[in-house]
Structure formats: structure tokens, C-alpha cells
Amino acid sequence: MAAGAQASKESVRHTVAAADRERPLVTWLDIAFLIYYYPLRWVLAILGSRVLDLVQFCAEPLGRVLQRGDLRIAERGMTKLLEVAPEQARAMARQCCANRVRTSLWELLPDEHAPGARPVRIEGREHLEQALQPGRGAVLVALHCLAKREARAGLQRAGIEYLPLIHLTKSHVNDRDPRYAGYGRLLWRFARSRLHPMLWTKMSGYVARMDPDAVLKIMGILRDGGLVMVSPDVGGTSSVQPVRFLNSLRGMSTGSLDIARLTGCPLIPMWVWRSGNQCVVEFHEPLRVCFDGGEETRESNVRVLIEAMERQLRAHPEQWELWDQRVLGES
Amino acid sequence: MMDGLQNLWERLERVIAGALGAEVSCVELRQAARLDDLVALDSVALLEFTIGVEREFSIRIENQRLNRDFMTDLPALVAYLSQLPT
Amino acid sequence: MIGQCLLEIARTQPELPALVVRGTPMSYGRLLSTGGEVRRRLEAIGVRPGAVVVCALPVCWEAVASFVGCALLGAVYMPVNPAWSREEIAWLVKRVDPAAAIAVSDDAWVAAGLEHSRLISGRDWPWPDAASAGWDGAGIEADRPIAYQLSSGSTGEPKIVVKSGGRFLASMQAVASVVGMRPGRRILVTTPFHFGFSFSWQMLLPLVSGATMVLLEKFDPGEAAEVINREQVQCLWGSPVLYGLLSGAHLPQGSLGGLELCITGGASVTAEVKEQWSRLSGAALRQAYGTTEAGMIAIQREDDVPEGCVGLPPPGTEIRIYDGDRIQPAGEPGEIAVRGPGVMSGYLDDDAATAALMINGFLRTGDAGWLDEQGRLYFNGRIRPWINAGGIKIDPVEVQNVLRKMPGVRDCLVRGEPGPRGLEIVAANIAAEPGVELRRAEVVAHCRVHLAEYKIPRMIRFVAAMTSDLTGKSRVRMLH
Numbered sequence: 001m002a003a004g005a006q007a008s009k010e011s012v013r014h015t016v017a018a019a020d021r022e023r024p025l026v027t028w029l030d031i032a033f034l035i036y037y038y039p040l041r042w043v044l045a046i047l048g049s050r051v052l053d054l055v056q057f058c059a060e061p062l063g064r065v066l067q068r069g070d071l072r073i074a075e076r077g078m079t080k081l082l083e084v085a086p087e088q089a090r091a092m093a094r095q096c097c098a099n100r101v102r103t104s105l106w107e108l109l110p111d112e113h114a115p116g117a118r119p120v121r122i123e124g125r126e127h128l129e130q131a132l133q134p135g136r137g138a139v140l141v142a143l144h145c146l147a148k149r150e151a152r153a154g155l156q157r158a159g160i161e162y163l164p165l166i167h168l169t170k171s172h173v174n175d176r177d178p179r180y181a182g183y184g185r186l187l188w189r190f191a192r193s194r195l196h197p198m199l200w201t202k203m204s205g206y207v208a209r210m211d212p213d214a215v216l217k218i219m220g221i222l223r224d225g226g227l228v229m230v231s232p233d234v235g236g237t238s239s240v241q242p243v244r245f246l247n248s249l250r251g252m253s254t255g256s257l258d259i260a261r262l263t264g265c266p267l268i269p270m271w272v273w274r275s276g277n278q279c280v281v282e283f284h285e286p287l288r289v290c291f292d293g294g295e296e297t298r299e300s301n302v303r304v305l306i307e308a309m310e311r312q313l314r315a316h317p318e319q320w321e322l323w324d325q326r327v328l329g330e331s
Numbered sequence: 332m333m334d335g336l337q338n339l340w341e342r343l344e345r346v347i348a349g350a351l352g353a354e355v356s357c358v359e360l361r362q363a364a365r366l367d368d369l370v371a372l373d374s375v376a377l378l379e380f381t382i383g384v385e386r387e388f389s390i391r392i393e394n395q396r397l398n399r400d401f402m403t404d405l406p407a408l409v410a411y412l413s414q415l416p417t
Numbered sequence: 418m419i420g421q422c423l424l425e426i427a428r429t430q431p432e433l434p435a436l437v438v439r440g441t442p443m444s445y446g447r448l449l450s451t452g453g454e455v456r457r458r459l460e461a462i463g464v465r466p467g468a469v470v471v472c473a474l475p476v477c478w479e480a481v482a483s484f485v486g487c488a489l490l491g492a493v494y495m496p497v498n499p500a501w502s503r504e505e506i507a508w509l510v511k512r513v514d515p516a517a518a519i520a521v522s523d524d525a526w527v528a529a530g531l532e533h534s535r536l537i538s539g540r541d542w543p544w545p546d547a548a549s550a551g552w553d554g555a556g557i558e559a560d561r562p563i564a565y566q567l568s569s570g571s572t573g574e575p576k577i578v579v580k581s582g583g584r585f586l587a588s589m590q591a592v593a594s595v596v597g598m599r600p601g602r603r604i605l606v607t608t609p610f611h612f613g614f615s616f617s618w619q620m621l622l623p624l625v626s627g628a629t630m631v632l633l634e635k636f637d638p639g640e641a642a643e644v645i646n647r648e649q650v651q652c653l654w655g656s657p658v659l660y661g662l663l664s665g666a667h668l669p670q671g672s673l674g675g676l677e678l679c680i681t682g683g684a685s686v687t688a689e690v691k692e693q694w695s696r697l698s699g700a701a702l703r704q705a706y707g708t709t710e711a712g713m714i715a716i717q718r719e720d721d722v723p724e725g726c727v728g729l730p731p732p733g734t735e736i737r738i739y740d741g742d743r744i745q746p747a748g749e750p751g752e753i754a755v756r757g758p759g760v761m762s763g764y765l766d767d768d769a770a771t772a773a774l775m776i777n778g779f780l781r782t783g784d785a786g787w788l789d790e791q792g793r794l795y796f797n798g799r800i801r802p803w804i805n806a807g808g809i810k811i812d813p814v815e816v817q818n819v820l821r822k823m824p825g826v827r828d829c830l831v832r833g834e835p836g837p838r839g840l841e842i843v844a845a846n847i848a849a850e851p852g853v854e855l856r857r858a859e860v861v862a863h864c865r866v867h868l869a870e871y872k873i874p875r876m877i878r879f880v881a882a883m884t885s886d887l888t889g890k891s892r893v894r895m896l897h
Contacts, residue, residue, distance in 0.1 A: 038348045213398040215374045216381060220394040241808035248749075254808055258375045294839020298808060345638045352836030353875045359857060371865070371873030375807075379837075 023185045030187040036108065037194060044109055055105055056277050063097030071097050074323035081246035082317060095318035097148040098273060106150055120154025121275075124283035128160070131266045131286055137222040139256055140229040140270040143286070143309055144321040146276065150279045151272040162227035165214065166206045167234045222263045230256040233309060233322060245306055246313070257301050260268065261291040269308050273316040284308075339409050342387055350383035351376055366403040377402065388412055418582040419563055419625060420488035423449060426627050433600055436630040437648055438478050445627070447545040448478075448485060452636030454487025454545070455537075459517055462535055462683075466519055468516035469565065471509065473499040474539040475521075475636050476609055476814030481520045483618060484610075488563065495565040496576075496610040503528055513565065513577065515877065544642040560584075563764060566613050568709040577765035578709050580612075590714050591731040592618070595716055596652070596678055600627035604652035605645055607633045607659065608621035613709035614682060618654050628652075638666030642673060651677040657686045660702060673698040680705045680716070705798055706729060709781050714757020715794040725808045727786075733757050736794055737779050738787055750787040752800055753777035804833035807840045811872050819867045820845060820874075820880070823829060823860065825853040834876060844876035847893070 044051055055062070064071060074096050078089035131138045140162055142148065152164070178256050180192050207214050207228075216227045232253050233245070243252045266286035273280050287308055289301040313320055340357035347355050353370045363369050372380065381402050385392060390412075392402075401407060423445070431446030443451075464470060470492045474480040480496070487494040497509060500520055507529040517624065518526050519539040526536055563582035567575045586675070604623050608615040623630050631648045633641055641663065644650065653659075653676055660681055663673070676698045682705040696704050702719040706727040706749075707713040714736060717728035730736050734757030738745040745751040756779045763771035774781045785797035803810040813831040822827040829847045836842030849855045857877050864873040 033529070053553075066349045212374075216397040216399065216402070217380065219378060220397045223391070224394070242810070243808075244743075255375060258378065262378050291838075295805065298840065302808060350837060351875060352834075352842040354878075355857065363858060368859075369861060371861060371870050371875060373870040 012191075023183075023188070025186050026184040027182060030184045030191065031180040033183070033187065033191045033195075037191075041108075048109070051109070052102065052105060052138045053277055055102060059098035059101045060094055063099075063101045064094060067097045067100060070100070070323075077232060077323040078317060081248060082314065083247060093323070094316045096146075096320070096323060099318060102274070103146045103150070119157065119233045120151055121211075122155070122158060122160075122281050122283070125160075127285050128268060128283045131268055132225060132227075133224055135223060135227045136263075136265055137224065137228065138266050138268050138286075139222070139260055140283075141305070141308070142229055142231050142268050142272060143233050143312055143319075144231050145272040145316075145319045146277050146321050147272050147274045147319065148321075150274075153283050154279055155281060160227070162229045163221055164206050164229040165209060165218065165231075167209055180259060215255070218259060219263060222259070222265045228259075229247055230259075230303060232256055241302075243302060243306055252306070254302055254305070256302070257289065257298070257305065260289065267305070269312065271286055271312045271316070272317040336409070336413060339412055343384070343405075343409070345417055346380065346383040346387045350379040360405055363405060365397075366405055366408075372399075372403065384408075384412075388415065418483075418586045419621070420491070420582075422586060422625050423452075423485060423488060426597055428574075430600065430627065433627055434629045435624065436478055436481060436606075436632055437603075438632050438634075440647070441544075442629075443478060447547065448482060449489075450547065451482045451542070451545040452485025455482055455519075456489045458537060459486060459490055459492060462517055462537075464490065464516040467493065469493045469495055469513050471495045471497055471513070471515040471518040471520075471608075472539070473497045473501065473518065473520040473526075474508075474610075475499050476632055478543050478632060479519075480610055481624070481630065481632075481821055482542070484620065485624075492563060493565055494561045495545075497567065498611045501525070503843075508769060518743055531768065541703075554795045560762075562762065564616070566616065567611070567711050568613070568764075570598075575800070576767060576770060579762045580764055581762045584758040584760075584762070585621070585712075587733065588731070588757065589617075589622050589625045591733045591758065592713050593622060595718070595731050596622075596680065598622055598626040598628050598652070602626070602628040603631050603648060603650045604628060604654060605633060605641065606630045607636045607641065608655060614654070614656075614707065615782075617707075617712065618680075618705075636662075638663050638668070642666070642668050644672055645695070646675060647756070649675060649787055651675065652680075653678070654705075657681050657690060660686065660694055661690050664697060670696050670698055671698075673871045676700045679703065682706055706794065707759070708782055708784075710761050710774070711755040711782055712757070712761075714753065714755050714759075714782070714849050721794070725797070726789075727794050727796045729791075729793055730755075730757065731759075731785070734759060736788060736792075739776060739779075739781065745787070747788050747790050747792075750785060750797060753782045753784045753786045753794065753796075753799050754782070755782060802832075804843055805841050806833070806843060806871065809871060811843055813843075816843060816845065816864070816868065816872055816874065819864055820860070822848060822867075823855075824862045825850050825855055831874065836875065842875040843872065844878070845874035846878045846880045848880050848882050 014316070047054070071093050074093040075086070075089045078084060078092055079086055084092075100213070128138065132149065145151070152162070154160070180188050180195075183191050207217050211217070221228055230253075232255075241252065241254055243250060243254075245252060257269060259265070268286050269282075269284040271282045271284070273282075287304050289304055290297055291301075337357070340360055343358045343360060344355060347353050347360075347366075347370065351370055355369050359369060360366075366372065366380070370376070377399060381392065381397070384402075386391075396402075396411070425466050427445040427449040431444060433445050434442040435445045435448040436443050459470060470483070470487050471597035472480055472483045472494060474483065474496075484494050495513065498505075501509075503525045506525045510526070510529040510531055512636045515531065515535070517535045518531055519527055519537045521539055523536050523538070535659070543889055560581050560583060561689060562579045563585055564580045566578045566580065568578045582789065598604075602623070604619060606615070606619045608619060610616045610620055620630065622628070631644060631650050633644055636659075645653070658672055660679070677700050679694070679698060679700045679702050681702050686702055686704065691702050703717040703720070704722075704727045705713065705716045707715075712734075713731055714734065715728045715730050717726065719728075722728065734755060737754045737756075738751040740749070740751040749874065754776060760780045783800055787795050787797070789795065795796065801812055801814055804813055811833075813833070816831040817829055820831065827848045828852045829845055830847045834844040845860075847855060847860065858878055861873060
């Protein structure tokens with residue numbers, strides 16, 4: 001390993017150790033976790049998915065209380081990137097936080113109740129079925145939506161299975177997952193060891209971008225007529241290029257275009273959103289991309305991809321997961 | 332037999348040039364243990380190379396062999412290609 | 418216009434010192450008098466308004482007087498390096514076909530094909546006895562070119578930048594208002610006038626403002642300090658090298674305390690030089706950013722600015738940041754583009770190159786930067802030609818620097834080349850040290866330690882040697 005990378009690792013280790021020392025002994029999140037892990041988890045097991053219906057009415061006020069910081073960031077992001085009035089952004093940000101509460105609750109439900117209150121409503125299924133052919137699967141293009149795991153579980157029950165390509169970083173699989181940053185020194189390891197497997201078992205099967213064999217695995221699945229899902233709205237690997245997405249410059253992965261080109265598989269937009277307690281999945285016509293030309297054609301394809309994602313995001317901004325995260329590698 | 336093997340290396344050289352734009356002679360390929368010692372292979376380049384090999388040799392590589400270790404192991408790859416029915 | 422401006426100063430304040438040479442002042446009246454003499458000599462050898470007069474002189478009062486003479490005549494003044502080689506002079510003579518040349522020595526100019534009668538010796542001119550009046554500078558139109566300046570350009574031959582009189586004067590006056598250049602201000606002139614910033618800001622700016630140029634014909638830090646103090650110089654305008662030399666000359670602390678305005682440009686100043694300078698002089702170093710084509714683009718107005726900040730544009734100048742055709746909002750980086758009186762009229766006889774630089778009336782500088790919410794400009798360096806490898810931008814200089822660090826590599830050239838499917842790939846031509854045989858696998862392994870996978874050159878060629886041509890750019894001689 002290069003000296004520079006080794007020094008960087010050391011520096012991260014020191015920073016993390018210093019952050020650990022600054023962590024308080026007990027935080028409110030520890031208390032919330034204890035309440036969840038002991039009485040609340042059993043209550044949820046008894047209530048099952050009915051709890052999602054009950055929470056529906058108080059999700060927004062709960063979101064405003066529990067996610068004050070995220071609410072402000074989401075509001076700012078929406079005002080800037082969607083160029084809407086602050087009042088409109090505030091309303092959408094509140095809905096977004098309500099969705100986040102509901103998603104968190106869904107993830108906390110024991111496995112047997114996890115699939116959700118109602119079957120997912122699927123629209124545009126014919127686009128998917130027409131695109132699939134023997135020996136040729138399809139690449140589903142989706143944004144990072146809050147209801148994505150619910151949607152996947154619902155689609156599985158409806159007979160539509162796909163393998164998501166996820167942006168898994170080393171921090172997700174080790175002690176440094178930022179989701180546990182809010183816990184105190186006393187309980188964070190206790191909380192993590194119980195929460196982590198529970199959250200990850202909801203992800204039944206995936207391909208991680210950092211897997212060196214990721215693209216070849218995807219190739220195998222597509223060749224067998226299967227489905228793979230990609231979410232280009234997060235950058236982070238070698239195919240990241242700066243693009244204009246919404247109202248700013250972002251690093252975005254365009255590897256899905258290369259996969260489509262090389263395998264001959266269509267790119268099918270899959271939009272996921274939540275309407276009340278109902279999860280809706282829309283499949284759209286395959287993206288009109290062409291691979292005959294050089295640089296201009298490639299740029300044109302990237303624009304088609306971005307415009308499709310922007311359309312979905314503008315239609316349902318409160319469903320997008322990434323308003324409060326700087327995972328887009330903003331330049 | 333040796334001609335056939337030489338032919339395989341030459342065809343691989345063509346695949347690399349066509350798919351990756353890299354000029355690597357079959358002499359260099361034979362001397363190298365791994366393709367990624369000679370050519371930078373990010374994920375898209377690896378896919379390009381794999382599909383290039385499948386098209387050049389009109390084959391379908393089994394899913395269990397679709398991994399970076401196998402596809403960049405030149406001697407193993409050539410041995411695999413050489414035992415395929417022509 | 419500039420000629421008229423100078424005449425006005427000479428008429429209203431003839432005793433105002435225009436310049437100081439070795440302790441001896443020359444008033445505006447006398448400067449105009451000697452400028453008039455230059456005008457007469459130029460007319461006598463057939464130079465007409467609009468003709469080009471090349472001036473190949475070092476820092477000396479004769480160079481200033483030559484400009485004044487050209488301004489009065491309406492000729493185009495072109496300062497060039499007096500140390501140019503014969504080839505360079507031959508190129509210039511062919512390119513601009515000067516009507517006259519004012520130079521220290523004749524030989525190279527005659528050898529280049531300029532008639533002897535068109536040469537004026539630029540040394541040992543008689544000091545003007547008295548101020549004279551009566552030159553009206555009539556017939557000098559505002560839009561007439563007043564000067565040609567050489568621009569280095571990025572490739573090939575240097576280009577010739579045309580500056581027109583009226584706009585040039587307006588840009589000088591705008592900058593003068595920002596830096597407080599006015600009668601009574603004294604500026605040290607150390608850099609020869611064939612440098613763009615020196616002609617504009619060390620000669621023209623003080624001249625049109627009625628300020629005084631204190632000429633230092635040969636730069637020596639100790640002597641410079643002595644002159645600054647003796648002549649009570651308040652303004653210094655130079656490259657960071659100048660300030661570095663002064664700071665490093667072990668001058669006593671505070672010895673340049675009389676300076677009030679210290680401007681630097683052309684390159685970034687290091688924090689170390691800034692700190693050393695603050696011990697020598699109470700005046701903080703301020704950045705100014707400009708190009709030969711665009712004139713003054715931004716000047717730092719406050720003493721303390723964030724890193725990389727070069728300040729605000731002078732009055733009448735606008736800055737935009739472009740990303741392609743799109744104007745970037747505040748905070749977003751892109752290419753710096755300028756509109757204002759300081760912008761050139763165009764390149765001489767090269768409308769295509771001029772048009773290529775213009776966008777919606779703004780001149781592209783080829784430099785990268787961004788504007789903050791207050792409109793201050795931040796400079797990020799030259800926009801480099803990136804390799805566009807399938808939408809991902811790769812800096813060839815970064816890859817070159819990595820390759821140059823490899824043991825056994827003497828030189829290399831990295832650029833984009835067409836690859837499969839009409840997209841660019843990273844290509845490297847590498848010349849090895851004598852007796853060293855480099856292998857592809859070693860190059861790839863070395864690059865892998867320092868670069869991300871997608872930046873590693875796909876095409877690697879081993880070449881016999883890199884040679885550089887007259888433009889100074891590397892060319893490659895192939896191995897076979």
C-alpha cells in the first residue's frame with residue numbers, strides 16, 4: 001500500500017479514536033434503543049404491521065421532533081436544488097421526514113411482520129415484461145427512495161426479483177457506520193451488535209459496488225434473463241463523472257450505461273413512492289439511449305438518464321432519501 | 332497445437348486492442364501472469380474485456396468463472412479457451 | 418486619446434515630475450518635449466499614424482519617451498525584448514512589418530530585413546533642456562490601436578494583442594481610481610516594458626495619472642531599497658519573484674516602511690513571502706490578476722483576504738464564470754471571462770482566434786476560478802486540457818508527474834488519444850534514461866501505487882527521446 005494511503009488510514013484511526021473519546025457516556029438514542037429493544041420490540045411483534053397504520057397519523061409530528069436537523073437540511077436542499085419557495089420546501093421536507101419515520105419503523109419491525117401493511121401497487125408492469133427476453137435481462141434504474149426496501153419486499157411477493165447494486169462502503173460493514181455515531185460510549189457496541197444484523201437481514205441479497213467482481217456478477221444475472229437494480233444518484237467509484245443534476249454539479253455514476261451497452265439490456269426506470277400507507281412501484285418505458293456514436297452520443301445518453309431521474313425526483317421530492325446526505329460527492 | 336496456442340494469444344491481443352485500446356503484444360501477454368499487470372482494468376474495462384473474449388471466441392463463459400481472478404489470470408484463461416471445442 | 422491626456426497634464430502641470438532617473442527628475446513638460454522630438458524623427462523617416470513602431474529597449478527613460486512620441490503621432494507602440502535573438506527579430510519583422518524600430522543595436526534588425534533608415538538608436542538621447550508646448554495630438558481617434566503586446570499563448574507562435582487608445586485609457590483610469598494613482602504618487606519601475614504588466618501598470622498607469630515613475634535600470638535588491646527610500650517611492654508593482662528577492666536580501670526590518678501600495682501578480686504569493694514582506698514593509702502585499710488579452714481583471718482591495726482570492730474587478734469591468742456556455746452561479750468554479758475597457762480589441766490579423774475566445778461579449782481567459790457572494794474572484798490556475806475518458810476528466814499533468822517520478826523515466830508526455838468507440842483513452846509516451854529498459858508491467862505497477870485505476874494510461878509507448886521545438890513544447894521521436 002502506498003505510504004500516502006497508509007498515513008491516511010492512520011490518521012482516520014486517530015480521528016475516530018478521538019471522536020470516541022468525545023462521545024458522551026449515554027445519549028438519548030441509547031435510551032430510545034433500550035426502550036425499543038425491551039418493551040417496544042415485543043409490542044411491535046404483537047401489533048405487527050398494524051403499527052404502520054397507527055403511526056401514519058403521527059409520522060409527521062414525530063419526524064419534526066426526532067429529525068429537526070435533517071428537516072432543516074432537507075428544506076435547504078429542496079429550496080436550492082428544486083428552486084421552490086421556502087414554504088413549499090418546508091412542507092415537502094416535513095413529508096420527507098414523516099416518510100423517514102415510517103421507513104425506520106418498517107425496518108425495526110421483526111422480520112415476519114416486515115413485508116408491509118399492504119401489497120405493493122405495481123404500475124407499468126407491461127414495460128418490464130415486454131423488455132425481458134430469454135437470455136436478456138434488464139437493468140432497473142431507481143433513485144434512492146425511502147420506500148425502496150418495502151418496495152423490494154412487495155415486488156418479491158409479486159414475483160419480481162431483482163438484485164440491487166448498492167453503495168456499500170467500508171464504514172457500513174465495520175464499527176464506523178455513521179448510523180451509530182449518535183450513540184453513547186456505554187451502549188453503542190451493544191446497540192450495533194443487535195441492530196446491525198437486523199437491518200442487514202432485510203437486505204436479502206445484493207451486490208456491493210466495492211466488490212471487484214460486481215460487474216461480472218451483474219453480467220451473469222442479466223445474461224440469465226434476470227433483473228439488476230442500480231441507483232446512479234450516488235457516486236463513488238471509477239465511473240463517476242461530474243454532471244449537472246438538479247441545480248448543481250454532482251459526481252454521478254454512469255456505469256449503468258456501460259452495462260446496458262455491453263450486455264444489450266434495456267434500462268428501465270423504476271420509480272418507488274409511498275402514497276399514504278401504500279407503496280407504489282412504477283415501471284416506465286426503457287430509456288431511449290443509443291450506443292452507435294462516440295463522445296456526443298455518450299453525453300446524450302447521460303442527459304437522458306439524468307433527465308429521467310430529475311423527472312421522478314421533481315414528481316415526488318419527499319420520497320428521495322438523499323436530501324440530507326452529502327453522498328453525491330458534490331464538487 | 333502450438334500454432335493453435337499462438338493463434339489464441341494473438342486473438343487475445345486483438346481483443347485487448349479492440350476492447351481496451353491498449354497495444355500489448357502477445358509476447359508480453361505470454362510473459363505476464365495477469366492481465367491487470369499490463370493494463371489498468373477498472374470495472375468497466377474488465378466487463379469490456381470479458382465480453383470481448385466471449386464475442387471473439389463465440390463462447391459463453393460460465394457464471395462461476397465470471398470473476399476478476401479468473402478473467403485476468405492469462406495462463407488459466409488461455410488454457411480454458413484452448414480446451415473449448417472449436 | 419492617451420496622447421491628448423499626456424498633453425493635458427503637460428499643459429496644466431508642466432513641472433510635475435514624470436520620471437526620475439538616477440536621482441534626476443524629468444518633468445511632464447520635458448517628457449512631452451522629448452516625446453515631440455521622437456515624433457519628429459519618426460515622421461522624418463516616413464512613419465505615419467497607424468504604423469507600427471517597435472521599441473526594443475530596457476528600462477530607461479528613452480523607452481518612455483518613445484511611447485510618448487508614438488502616442489503623439491498616433492503610431493502603434495510595440496515594446497519587445499531587447500535581448501531577442503536574430504530568429505525572433507526576423508519573425509517579428511515579418512509578422513508586423515514595422516515602420517520603424519527603436520533599439521539599442523542595429524545588426525539583428527538589419528539582418529532581419531529592416532532598412533537601416535528605419536532604425537533609431539535608443540540610447541544616449543540628449544536630456545531635454547526645457548518643456549515645450551504646442552503639440553495638439555490632433556487626429557488621434559479613440560478606437561485607433563495605440564499598442565501591440567505579445568501574448569505568450571499556450572501553443573505555437575506568440576499572438577499579438579491589439580490595444581485601442583480610448584478603451585486602454587479608460588481601463589487605466591479605472592485602475593488608477595482603485596489603487597489611488599495620482600499626481601504625487603511615486604512608483605518604482607524595475608521590469609522591462611516588454612512584459613505586459615510592466616507596460617500597462619508601470620508605464621501607462623502612472624503616465625496617464627500624472628504620477629511619477631522612478632526608474633531602476635538594473636534590479637539589485639540593495640539598490641532598489643536605497644532608491645525606494647531616497648526617492649520616497651510609495652508604490653511597488655511586481656511579480657512575486659521581485660518581492661521574494663527583496664524579502665530575501667537581508668534588508669533591515671522595516672527598511673521599506675515608506676511603501677504604501679504593494680501589488681503583485683502573475684503567480685501566487687506564498688505565505689512565507691507575505692510574512693517576510695510584512696517585516697520589511699508596513700504595506701500588505703495585494704494580489705492583482707490580469708492578462709495581456711483582458712487587461713486588469715481583479716485587484717485585491719482589502720489587506721486580508723481568503724486564500725486564492727484576487728479581489729474585485731475595477732470599475733467598468735465585469736467578470737463571469739463559464740462552464741461551457743453556462744454562466745456559473747456564485748461559488749461554482751469554471752472559466753473566468755471578462756468584459757470591460759481593458760479587454761483587447763483582438764489579435765492582430767487573427768479574427769478566428771479572437772472569435773474563439775469570445776462568448777456573449779466576454780473574453781475567455783483560459784483560467785479557472787470562481788466568484789463568491791460578494792463578487793470577489795478566486796483564482797484556480799490555468800484551465801488545463803483534460804483528457805475526457807468517457808465523461809471522466811483526467812488531468813494529464815497529474816499522470817505525467819507520477820510517471821516522471823518513476824526510476825528510469827527521463828521524460829514523458831501524457832495526452833488523450835482516440836480509443837475504442839470514439840472515446841478518449843489515456844496515452845503515455847515514455848522516454849527512458851540511457852541504458853534503462855522499461856517494461857509495461859513496471860509502469861502499470863508504479864502508476865497503480867499513485868493513481869486511481871481509471872487514470873492509469875491504457876496506451877503506453879516507449880520512445881527514443883522527447884525533443885522540444887521552437888515553441889518549447891515537447892515533441893516525441895518514436896522508437897521506431
